[in-house]
Amino acid sequence: MAKHLDLEEQEQLDQLKHFWKQYGNLITWVLIAVFGGIAAWNGYQFWQRSQATQAAVMHDEVERAARSGELAKLDRALADMKDRYGGTVYAQQAALLAAKVFQEKGNADAARAALTWVAEKAPDDGYRAVARLRLAGLLMDAGKHDEAIAQLEGTFPGEFAALAADRRGDILLGKGKKVEARAEYLKAYKGLDERTDYRRMVEVKLNALGTDPATPPAAAANEAKP
Secondary structure, three states: OHHHHHHHHHHHHHHHHHHHHHHHHHHHHHHHHHHHHHHHHHHHHHHHHHHHHHHHHHHHHHHHHHHHOOHHHHHHHHHHHHHHHOOOHHHHHHHHHHHHHHHHOOOHHHHHHHHHHHHHHOOOHHHHHHHHHHHHHHHHHOOOHHHHHHHOOOOOOHHHHHHHHHHHHHHHHHOOOHHHHHHHHHHHHHHOOOOOHHHHHHHHHHHHOOOOOOOOHHHHHHHHOO
């Protein structure tokens, strides 16, 4: 009986050796890939946390430079931020903050450069939308209406669509295109929550153009007839 068991165990052992000889390398490489992937993921998560921590520290440097009003220092801090942590939310926030300070201090070129970077490089749709709206405003103020309109081409996230329409209206009005401006203001008015003060401001713009957005279209057409 013992001899029979020994033969059976030996047969199973031989089968196991044969199986390992045939598939052992494949299994080893699969295990290496699996555990290597787990290690890489854990390493990536650690790197992400480390990046976020270091980016937060550098963002504080940008904030301090912004509060001090030292534009040269602010420019250097922002350049370091973009170079080292450009893919982080902190870098996008820092660039928007720097653009505000540059604008307030009269350095329009630096403000536009910071906003352009966010508009083109930011991975977040919301930050890109904010940058495009502000950049369009700066370009409009500089009399560069065509460049300003170009910033507002394409789609915007839903919550920014009405703001983009309002800004297009401002630019078109600046170009003397009152009919087109009115159409954009109407889009903005319809897209804004009726409880917001911003909607009231758009209504004032429409009133200045001879349009009451609260008047039904049919009534407005009848009023316009001689």
